[in-house]
Amino acid sequence: MLLPTVLLLGYFVYGLIAWSFNTSLTDRHTARKGPASYVGFANYGHLFGEDRFLNSLKNLGVLTVAFIVGTLIFGLIWALLLEKGVPGESIFRSIYLFPMAISMIASGVVWGWLLNPSQGEDARGLNRLFEILHLHFLENPWWTAGSRWTTMASIALPAVWQLSGYIMALFLAGFRGIPPELREAARVDGASEFKLYRHVLFPQLSPIALSALIILGHMSLKLFDLIYAITGPNQFRTEVPAVYMWNTLLRSDMAKSAAIAIVLLAVVAVLVIPYIAYTVRQENEE
Amino acid sequence: MSADTAAAATGQAAAAIRRKPQKRGVIADGSTRRSRTVRYALLLLFLLFVLIPVYVVLITSFKTSADTTAASQWNLPKTWTLDPWRKAWDVLQPYMVRSLSLAIPAAIISSLIGSMNGFVLARWRFPGANIVFAFILFGMFIPYQAIMLPLRTTFTNLDVTRGVPTLILAHCIYGIPICTLIFRNYYATIVPNEIIESARVDGAGLVQTYLRIILPISISGFVVTLIWQFTSVWNDFLFALFLTQQNNGPVTLGLAALAGGQKVDYAASMAGALITSFPTLIVYILLGRWFIGGLMAGALKG
Amino acid sequence: MRGGLSKTLALVGAAGLLAVSACGNSDNNSGGSGSSANKDVTVFTWWADGGEKAGLDGLVSTFATDCKDYKFVNSAVAGGAGSNAKQVLANDLQAGKPPSTFQAHAGAELKDYINAGQVDDISQLYKDFGLDKAFPQNLIDNLTVDGKIYSIPANVHRANMVWANPTVLKKANIDGTKAPASVDAWIADLTKLKAAGVAAPLAISKGFAQEMLVEAVLLAELGPDKFKGLWDGKTDWAGGDVTAALNKYKTLLTFTNSDREAIDWPDALGYVNTGKAGYTLMGDWVAAQQVSDKIADTAYTYWPSPGTEGDFQFLSDSFTLPTNGADPDGAKCWLKTVGSAEGQKAFNTKKGSIPARSDANPADYPKYQQSAMADWKSKTIVPSCAHGAACTLGQNNDILSAMSQFSGSPDVAKLQAAFGTAMKTS
Structure with a gap:
């Protein structure tokens, strides 16, 4: 019964990855069909000797950290605020969560407009809002100037906006899954509210936090649409490997594109494979 | 609890969130009215943060192009107009039709395959089941860039018609892992073993068991995967960019074109962003209860 | 039981395949009709x-x-x-x-x-x-x-064109009908405009517009022959004259709008038309844009970019x-x-x-x-890199990437090296 699935995924996931990997070892630097010769890992060597690729990797690293930290913080705060049940909870929950339903392209179109770098009199977007509210110190050039951190944090901002609600939902489910007896017992022992969270509730949530980390991490590593929509495809400051691969395709350099894609896959695999192994092993124990 | 236990939540997750804390009195306990006010103030502040883009998008979509200047960006429209909506709709309408005719079948087919797989994985402990499971699970995490170029070639070689059919095929295949995962956890946690055992005793085979007994009780699992798949297929841009063209691609491609021109009509772009988001938002509003469950279950997919 | 199981498995396998092929089958009858069927x-x-x-x-x-x-x-x-x-x-x-x-x-x-x-x-x-x-x-x-x-x-099309707003230029007593004689003279005018309160007198937009500006500066500073040589390998990108020209480009960039990475050329042109900026450099498709935007032809002037009067940079x-x-x-x-x-x-x-x-x-x-x-008949014809006459798609992509990097953190040595590397690859 599983055979069709195994065959399909065998080809379309593993077979095609092997195909990409194979291409990445050749000198197929053109769209022309025909034989290509193997050059070993030369394409990878070139990539890692290239400023542009290293820049895209660094951008990716910073983006991932900014995105994960931002999303976890907002998600956790919202979950904490809602966890004990407040009137109107379902309204808050729904509104916090709804950006999740929107495509990255749509949100990129909107945020690209909000993150306009003009300031002062000419300010547009969020800067204009800060101008109106007299919060001049908040105005900034977003992704167009400044350090790698401010640049990639600006790109992470819309992603945080989209996914914090999701993380909130995860944590909320986690809180609600904790048996009420645990809280009661802690209270009876005279634990303070802070200690209750610190020593009783948070440890219960750590598996969820781990899942959230993996989910967010692999989403961030694959991020493409949002950057494409906000900054356009060829912008050095915000280029990540997924975007660089699209740029490389412009010159029909199949081998280099494949090599970039395989590096990206390797980065994701480093994150995900231990996690899958851990998951499967845990299940076996149960 | 781990990856798939987070996903295992499935329908239950929604219920879990909805389950109010057992004791209403918890709030009063140790927390004063002041802390409750602070809590509310914070909640409202964050609500504002989330809704700011919505405000500016909404008002802009009703503005004349002369009114979308920097100075008046946050003001209400001087004159309200539906023109941006008309313009955006004219551009996006054919894309919307294609997206619908793509997302619905893709969601149904991948859900069906997922439910069969999930049932087998959950109930049939054959040797190596874990390896097969891991094998399927990994397919969910791969960056699609790693398979995109050979996939494009494969589809060209198979002579699959470019456009909706290509994307249905792609989303069916790459949707299998997540649907399988959701259903596997659903069957593992929700369907009591006794039901299947009793069916076996009656001499019903795996297929019979599946058709007669499992399918009817899988409704809530299906709602979850259908919503999840519909949303992710609808929102997909990467496959669309690589595998389709402007005249046969889905709405994400249409929006990127509408908003990506040299002379950007901001009002129409914002209306377009809203139009593009409507179907998933409607699904979300109508079936929000399930959506949360779906999100939980789909926890692992990006 | 065992026999039953394997038989059912086979059946279900077939069903699975059916489901999958149902996926594929829809190809043939639905979706975009092949363009070969009709004309x-x-x-x-x-x-x-x-x-x-x-x-x-x-x-x-x-x-x-x-x-x-x-x-x-x-x-x-x-x-x-x-x-x-x-x-x-x-x-x-x-x-x-x-x-x-x-x-x-x-x-x-x-x-x-x-x-x-x-x-x-x-x-x-x-x-x-x-x-x-x-x-x-x-x-x-x-x-x-x-x-x-x-x-x-x-x-x-001609690429090396500047479009100016004479009303803005008048604020610094600059005659909008005449092009400055050189890039240096242009910089002097820009300085005057800035002093007269025009914060960003030179409007520019993202990507290729910046590439066009740097090309116009190179063309003016090196002259048409050495400029052509940049693209066919006869002129050395590492030369001191290139460095000097890129430094002038760097200076020009300081007179431009800070949102340059976020807008496209019609917006930059809009800055000129609305009086926010004095000049923008853009190809002569601007002429049609002005007509379609109903801008009166007395409201703007145009001339070849400073120092390139005798050259027609074509695409x-x-x-x-x-x-x-x-x-x-x-x-x-x-x-x-x-x-x-x-x-x-x-x-x-x-x-x-x-x-x-x-x-x-x-x-x-x-x-x-x-x-x-x-002009097409009388001027010296030179090619445009930004618009594919002199550069391949790949070279252009590399150059654009370097331009966007420069816009965020101007480093002339880096830009110069990037040009050289880009033109060495295909």
């Missing part, structure tokens, strides 16, 4: 709005009368002088799904497609349509590779016949329209460009194009 001619361009769209519409109406058997299907991809479109096109060509015909810049950019075996030799069509005498020789030379011609040019849009294209006969009819006198007139009067054919009558054209047609 659609899919034309791929990046002319999606403004004067460009108007020009395309003009061409389409001529096509409708000339080629009654065929239906024009617009496959335009918007954005950034074709940068988005070229990527989408590369993807389609790699996928083996070419449109019936596509737009490509004449020159080095065409070589990308030729080398990849993606376009057909159409020298024969030149004879059939009588085009070998219709186009000026220097343009045909740019289209010819190893004695074969691969595309039909629709127009010629030309042309159409190709893709290898294994969907409907070659329809495509050929489109190419015939593109090359015809009526087609070129219908197209160029609206697009703001001048016809590629030498037999056009200037009287048919608006004021700006008349002067451009005279």
